[in-house]
Amino acid sequence: GAGVSQTPSNKVTEKGKYVELRCDPISGHTALYWYRQSLGQGPEFLIYFQGTGAADDSGLPNDRFFAVRPEGSVSTLKIQRTERGDSAVYLCASSREPADTEAFFGQGTRLTVV
């Protein structure tokens, strides 16, 4: 595609529910990143994929968060038993390869847990 696509753009869910956030990277980009941006803050790193494997998941806050990229393209960020503190904008980015110094960001999914 022309850019990084994230769906849905907005998601409202009840506390305790499960949610999935989808990221469709730029075609041919092997590296994919997830970040979380809370109100008034900069993006915080969550996880980075090189191909199908998670090369660095050190930013995932706890075991309720999980991400997959089974075919090395689309990625899904999964959050179990959502809490109000999970409310944030979740950003996805991709780059041609890890050594590429430009990461292209999607517009994000705004998650609100009520």
Place this chain on the structure above:
Amino acid sequence: GNSVTQMEGPVTLSEEAFLTINCTYTATGYPSLFWYVQYPGEGLQLLLKATKADDKGSNKGFEATYRKETTSFHLEKGSVQVSDSAVYFCALSRSYNTDKLIFGTGTRLQVFP
């Protein structure tokens, strides 16, 4: 650990004024430094970057110089336009690649005609 500190906003300027947004960093090793911009309703975009000390990144009239001695990467523009109104984020990565960007909190710039 690695971190980025940038000046709080909002920064409010008249068109054609000079802009400086301060950014300092703490890092081990030799990080790369970036400025990203987020225009209203759009995703983050890379504005400019510098990968080693004394490098100057530039784009769209914006400049920033990687100063290792002062651990700074201040963003400057000589004459801002209304269309520059956006949120600006300073960021670093552990090395020359982007596998893990560490961002500052962002600085909102508002330019009035």
